């Protein structure tokens with residue numbers, strides 16, 4: 415489909431209580447510790463209490479959610495939930511999506527990757543407190559299965575409602591502001607380059623690229639600036655809408671190994687491959703992106719990104735195999751065969767001197 419977005423978006427202080435009310439009676443909230451500090455959990459609890467809802471809170475969300483976490487949540491809290499809320503960054507939202515499917519289906523976490531095994535999910539409500547993942551408007555969830563980051567996709571995991579309130583992102587520290595901002599930037603650039611991009615995705619992708627290029631460098635020096643936070647939250651949602659149409663491309667796939675094996679944050683591990691992806695793609699779109707952003711390496715460097723990791727040939731071989739088997743390859747321009755994928759890793763190792771100050 416050229417464009418499909420079933421998520422109702424409530425923006426800034428707009429809360430349509432009747433819409434939240436319609437979602438159901440019992441709410442399971444998946445979140446981390448930061449939602450207590452940024453005020454989002456308190457707002458949500460007040461909202462649910464004012465609507466006389468039943469709720470429980472799981473506040474031990476983990477980054478790159480492992481399959482065992484999803485299993486533990488359904489074991490501990492059961493499956494009798496009308497609504498699963500993802501409150502926080504990408505991890506609680508992606509966890510909420512997986513739990514929502516398991517609430518309505520008697521299947522394993524592995525089965526989430528087989529679309530034919532389910533066609534329903536509990537209602538999903540997403541409230542992002544970072545500006546990066548875009549998960550609040552996508553049909554994707556990325557989990558860690560047997561030590562590998564792997565995304566699953568299903569129309570039924572589009573959130574029913576997304577609440578976008580920039581004030582929840584104000585207290586985000588500088589390093590997370592940069593890494594999540596670069597995740598959104600990667601979504602926008604990858605979507606624009608994708609062989610699946612269309613007129614609709616391009617509107618959102620290019621808009622997001624422009625906003626992030628202009629706003630992120632200013633925001634990192636003025637973290638409590640509400641206007642900049644607002645722009646970045648909008649940009650990350652626009653980029654999320656863009657990838658809901660196109661999916662991500664090779665930079666995401668290349669970055670997954672660095673996150674899993676080298677502990678690099680997702681947004682950083684992904685964005686550092688963008689210059690290579692742009693160079694190999696060499697399309698009309700890469701030229702437009704270059705006109706908008708200038709040199710992407712310089713842009714990333716301006717933000718003070720540093721990466722360093724040690725590796726060896728056999729580990730790189732393992733990464734190359736994982737990437738070449740990923741669905742991202744087919745939608746990336748430039749024919750990314752195993753040799754080119756390997757070249758990407760060696761290019762980054764060489765460049766990591768550049769990404770070090």
Ligand SMILES: [Fe+2]
Nearest residue numbers: 547597601680
């Ligand atoms: Fe991402």
